[in-house]
Amino acid sequence: MDLARFVRITRDGSDTSGGTGYLLNGDRVLTARHVVAGAKELTVHFDGHEGPDVARKVWVEWQGEADLDVAVLGVEADLRLARQILEPGRFRGELTWRSRGWARAARQPAPESTSIVDAMSSLAGRAYEFSPTARRFEVGVDDPPDGVDWWKGVSGAPVFCDQWLVGVIAHGDPTFEGGRLGAIPIAALWTAPRFLEAVGYDASWQELRARRRRELIGDLAAILEEHPKAADAIAAESPAWGAVLRRKGGGVAALAEALCEAPSWRSVLEAFDQAHRKLAEGAAAETTSEEADAIVEVLDRVLPEVYGASEMHEAPFAAGGLLVTLPVETSTLAEVAMAAKLARSAGDSVPPFTLL
Numbered sequence: 001m002d003l004a005r006f007v008r009i010t011r012d013g014s015d016t017s018g019g020t021g022y023l024l025n026g027d028r029v030l031t032a033r034h035v036v037a038g039a040k041e042l043t044v045h046f047d048g049h050e051g052p053d054v055a056r057k058v059w060v061e062w063q064g065e066a067d068l069d070v071a072v073l074g075v076e077a078d079l080r081l082a083r084q085i086l087e088p089g090r091f092r093g094e095l096t097w098r099s100r101g102w103a104r105a106a107r108q109p110a111p112e113s114t115s116i117v118d119a120m121s122s123l124a125g126r127a128y129e130f131s132p133t134a135r136r137f138e139v140g141v142d143d144p145p146d147g148v149d150w151w152k153g154v155s156g157a158p159v160f161c162d163q164w165l166v167g168v169i170a171h172g173d174p175t176f177e178g179g180r181l182g183a184i185p186i187a188a189l190w191t192a193p194r195f196l197e198a199v200g201y202d203a204s205w206q207e208l209r210a211r212r213r214r215e216l217i218g219d220l221a222a223i224l225e226e227h228p229k230a231a232d233a234i235a236a237e238s239p240a241w242g243a244v245l246r247r248k249g250g251g252v253a254a255l256a257e258a259l260c261e262a263p264s265w266r267s268v269l270e271a272f273d274q275a276h277r278k279l280a281e282g283a284a285a286e287t288t289s290e291e292a293d294a295i296v297e298v299l300d301r302v303l304p305e306v307y308g309a310s311e312m313h314e315a316p317f318a319a320g321g322l323l324v325t326l327p328v329e330t331s332t333l334a335e336v337a338m339a340a341k342l343a344r345s346a347g348d349s350v351p352p353f354t355l356l
Contacts, residue, residue: 001098001099001100001158001160003100004023005022005023006020006021006022006023006047006100006101006157007020007021007022007023007029007044007045007046007047008020008021008044008045008047008102009021009029009031009035009036009042009043009044009045009073009156010042010043010045011035011036011039011040011041011042011043012039012040012041013041018035018043018102018153019031019032019035019101019102019153019154019155019156019157020035020100020101020102020153020154020155020156020157020169021035021044021073021156022156022157022158022165023079024072024199024200025200026077026078026079027074027075027076027077027079028061028072028073028074028075028198028199028200029044029072029073029074029075030070030071030072030156030158030168030199031070031071031072031073031155031156031168032069032070032071032155032156032168032169032170032171032184033063033064033068033069033070033071034069034155034170034171035071035155035156036060036063036071036073037063037071042058042059042060042073043055043058044058044073044075044077046077046079054077055075055076055077056076056077057074057075057076058073058074058075058076059073059074060072060073060074061073061074061198062194062195062197062198062199064184064189064192064195065192065193067135067136068135068184068188068189068192069168069170069171069184070168070170070184070189072195072198072199094126094127094128094129095126095127095161096124096125096126096127096161097123097124097125097126097127097139097159097160097161097166098122098123098124098160099123099124099157099158099159099160099169100121100122100123100157101121101123101151101153101154101155101156101157101169102121102153102154103121103145103150103151103152103153103154121154123141123154123157124141124142125139125140125141125142126139126140127139127140127159127161127166127167127183128140130185132187134185134188135184135185135188136170136182136183136184136185137167137182137183137185138180138181138182138183139159139167139169139180139181139183140179140180141179141180141181144179151181154169154181155169155170155171156168156169157169159183165186166183166185166186166187167183167184167185167186168183168184168186169181169182169183170182170183170184209338210338212337212338213260213334213337213338215337216260216301216302216333216334216337217253217256217257217260217334218256219301220256220259220260220298220301220302221252221253221255221256221257223294223297223298223301224252224255224256224294224298225252225253226294227290227291227294228252229279229291230275230279230291230292230294230295230298231245231252231255232245233275233276233278233279233291233295234255234259234271234272234275234295234298235255236275237271237274237275238262238271240258241255241258241259241262241271244258259333260332260333260334260337261332261333261334262332262333263331263332264331264332265331265332265333265335265336268302268333269299269302269303272295272298272299272302273299275295276292276295276296276299279291279292279295280292302333
């Protein structure tokens with residue numbers, strides 16, 4: 001979440017009516033549709049960005065239909081922003097979320113609330129899991145103000161879970177007196193007509209995702225092909241992997257794919273670690289030591305995908321273009337590789353690898 005990308009949106013000459021937006025790149029702003037609907041004049045204020053105070057020109061580039069309360073604004077301004085990658089998906093379970101917004105609560109602290117004192121309201125709480133087809137989800141608010149009226153102006157704020165932008169604040173729920181807000185999931189916009197075009201999505205990204213998956217599987221298969229005892233040790237950590245390795249038409253290539261597509265990348269890394277321990281403990285023979293070293297080679301290939309910074313923000317992507325990271329289900333090693341992002345959440349504990 002980049003504070004410099006938050007913008008304040010006002011309409012029809014008023015300095016109080018409007019909402020919050022988030023810069024997707026130098027000329028696109030993501031916000032809620034009702035913030036801009038019916039406005040004769042829109043102003044986008046770059047309060048958190050060094051450079052121009054307001055956009056020279058603002059127009060509605062795209063807006064969702066029916067219950068998709070999201071809009072994309074086009075802005076004309078001289079802003080230089082780094083590029084990020086668009087990805088589909090949704091989060092699982094219940095996660096911590098955070099954001100900022102120009103709510104009324106920021107201009108006048110709410111009764112019995114001392115947490116909202118800055119020019120922008122600092123928002124945080126729990127985001128609740130939604131189904132793959134959901135067009136709305138809810139987020140709980142920590143230390144909420146007294147009543148949803150205090151949230152006027154926060155509509156359009158992005159919902160971030162760790163590094164993933166998972167939604168856009170659309171409205172408050174009066175039954176929760178400001179303690180819960182409604183949001184539109186970004187995943188629901190993936191198939192919305194013209195949304196990808198409006199945000200400048202480049203379809204070649206999907207080709208690159210597929211290539212990264214193939215490369216990871218191919219590299220693991222090559223290591224395991226050269227060291228069959230290492231492959232056996234890894235396969236022994238799961239009956240399903242053992243069956244894949246032994247079945248007709250299976251072998252190390254099929255095992256490598258099964259490892260990359262296993263439901264939890266953490267369980268795969270733990271299996272690598274356990275296989276290494278067992279091989280290292282029985283390393284009386286030189287061949288066993290070499291097989292243990294092969295597990296180290298596997299981890300050297302995989303761990304940077306999971307814990308390291310990615311080169312995806314460099315070539316082959318040029319400056320400009322899409323700028324927002326959308327959610328992806330990084331539950332498998334293949335998904336982590338395709339995401340090319342730091343998959344470990346800040347609150348996660350690092351598994352006890354002997355090789356880290």
